[in-house]
Amino acid sequence: MDSDERYHMTADEFRRVGRSVIDWIADYYENIEGYPVMSQVKPGDIRAELPPLPPQQGESFDQVLEDVERIILPGVTHWQSPNFFAYFPANTSGPSILGELLSAGLGVQGMLWQTSPACTELETHVLDWLVEMMDLPEKYKSTSSGGGVIQDSASSASLCALLAGRERATAYASNEEGIHERLTAYASTQAHSSIEKAVKIAGIGSSNLRLIETDETYAMRPEALARQMFEDRQNGYTPCFVCATLGTTSSNGIDPLERIGPICRAEGVWLHVDAAMAGTAAICPEFRHLLRGLDYADSYCFNPHKWMFTNFDCDCFYVAERKALIDTLSILPEYLRNKSSETGQVIDYRDWQIPLGRRFRALKLWFVIRHYGIDGLQYHIREHVRLAQEFAGWIEQHPDFEIAAPAPLNLVCFRHKNGDIFNRELLDRLNQSGELYLTHTTLDGEFTLRLSVGQTHTEHRHVERAWTQIQQTAKVLENSE
């Protein structure tokens, strides 16, 4: 018998159930405030609802969608809820969801220019657009010495940057010979955990990551960085990488690039700038002062999948010299050779990232930028910052609460004055209420609550209600003590 279309979903069925999924998502966003923000299930609850064995015969898609509603939804923490103030945002939007859908439908591979030229060229083009939109250094453009690429996450971007720094510091010998030098890397005590993960992966070792102390704004102290590098050189180490952060995860601390940059340049050390969340603010001219000194950076990344209405995954990673990155990550087996690559006229993004394969992620970013325009993006970023600043004002004026760190943008770190145990209990009660979701950090050893404003549909009323609930819950707790 011939191969045939048996078992496959027909085009008509795809149209019908595809509409159901579209409608389901639209309904979901319309009803999202009715769900507890943080899932209330206990470990094992979801698995207990799933059949132990996979189905022998295929099932109807309508049944699958029913199970999404019945089994999966209770186990979802609603990141897209306007009452989600936890971690950093991972916001999305209609045009982005449809970009992801179209990317899935086309199902192309973008590992080489040749494997789908539009996948590569749209990505290059949109990343050049973002340089314009955010007034980033000209050298990050593909038309200059550098260029941009979409990574899955800032973790992966940092790893790529670290590897390029490692290779530059070892005259591109580590890749071939393995690590022989005693290499060191640098980041502030507030830098993201992915930097520690990267130095482990790269074979440098976490004990050779120097965590530089920060000042009272939780920003790296440049003089401490310079001193540590000097000492390390004295002791026979080779510094290879500095990660400066614009907008640390704990408190949105801003490392001073204008002072860190010259130190790295003098030392010939790769400077990577991680602006995963805060970087999106550069869409507004009034926040660009936070990026001052970015000209010094060999590489830079920010995540449209955090605060720019674009589905995870979408990290924009820029390098000042693309050759350094490509020389670090390039491999060329025979089965990937092709005429286009050999001309040298095309970008093969395979050589700009850890994995080989890649999706058509530029589509969703293109859709978002075209749907909102610069005006729309600026409008919402400004609103989020304004809401966070208003919340910070309320905290400041309340006798029982205090601000725990400067709030330059959309993240407010705060605590009740009754100490760690009280704040921990306050957080638990708020999250268990299902009405909102906050997370915590520690700053100077003190348990600190974080309110991050960045979900697509968060409005004034949501922040206001969060503040009311924080006060009320604290009052109940005070009275029960």
Next chain:
Amino acid sequence: MDSDERYHMTADEFRRVGRSVIDWIADYYENIEGYPVMSQVKPGDIRAELPPLPPQQGESFDQVLEDVERIILPGVTHWQSPNFFAYFPANTSGPSILGELLSAGLGVQGMLWQTSPACTELETHVLDWLVEMMDLPEKYKSTSSGGGVIQDSASSASLCALLAGRERATAYASNEEGIHERLTAYASTQAHSSIEKAVKIAGIGSSNLRLIETDETYAMRPEALARQMFEDRQNGYTPCFVCATLGTTSSNGIDPLERIGPICRAEGVWLHVDAAMAGTAAICPEFRHLLRGLDYADSYCFNPHKWMFTNFDCDCFYVAERKALIDTLSILPEYLRNKSSETGQVIDYRDWQIPLGRRFRALKLWFVIRHYGIDGLQYHIREHVRLAQEFAGWIEQHPDFEIAAPAPLNLVCFRHKNGDIFNRELLDRLNQSGELYLTHTTLDGEFTLRLSVGQTHTEHRHVERAWTQIQQTAKVLENSE
């Protein structure tokens, strides 16, 4: 003024344009055979159509969709065409596309159990299902010592496996102290290029990757592996990792696990098995003999995003001892601490992969398995193998063509007897015709064409027409010589 819904896509607009995208995709699949399989554009053609500057004001989504059709589509190489026989398949299907859509709509983060319990539990559950469906070693189940996780690609899975091997060989010291030992890794000359990339990334160095010779079936010679390891130990090296391949990229060579396994076990070296494409065949009992000896493997991966009708990215990565992987990749900053993780009762997949963030990729895999059932998956895998075998038979019977390697499954390596220049020209002409798309490799130094059968809608008539075109084009070429 309050934050508001200005600029955002409304629910009604999302319903309307969402349907357009669904219909667009359905139309695309209905018309896909009308497009040239390999995009015919030249470098820069796509960018030339895009405006140099991003839009200040938002644009209508209908306009965006028009531009997809007008600008993007000519630059797309149609991986989902039934006439796509290049590289390895990256097939997709209706249920998978809708799973990706739903994942984008929910927009959750799965880095911790806590950040969306269903995202973690469904993933664990479906990966346990696959162990059942494919009769994989019981130890890969989450209910045993191991477990499965979805990675973006086999490249990343191999890197994670290599890192775990590196740590085990250095008593978990490399992560902290950096690499001091002279480590070696092993794979056959036919292993995927990602292994070379991984040893570079991990700081081991490509010169310490031993490429072991293969036999006449392009399978690793176990005795050569044993000899090389012995020599390396004699010379003061510490072997830390062996990658065996089931279904090499060039020719679907099958490394003999039953003989490689005992060598690795005797040496205490981490054995990773990369079955990225071929692994899906294990859904059919009659192909499971290819996996014989998998019990020896510390880790294993295969890609539903290649041959199991599931959108890229979806690599299933299994480890026999999850502790070894977690001890290698775990990091725990304060801002990610939470009660659920501290109970030890939950899986935090952040510690099973390179990046921190992760999408809800289990949805699409769950949708695929439920839509097709085991029966449907088996049916189509068998059909693809049958079609490839039939094609191999035609090649064998033709006086001017020859088979270049054993074809155990769905990949046929072949060449015309007129030599490299002829075959290269034959490939170019076939691809430029737009009627089908093949790629090449070299085997024993000879230019070799590859026909890989694995796209969702490839039927007998497509393979038959490909063969007709190959013969006709060869005939034209012969006559023009």
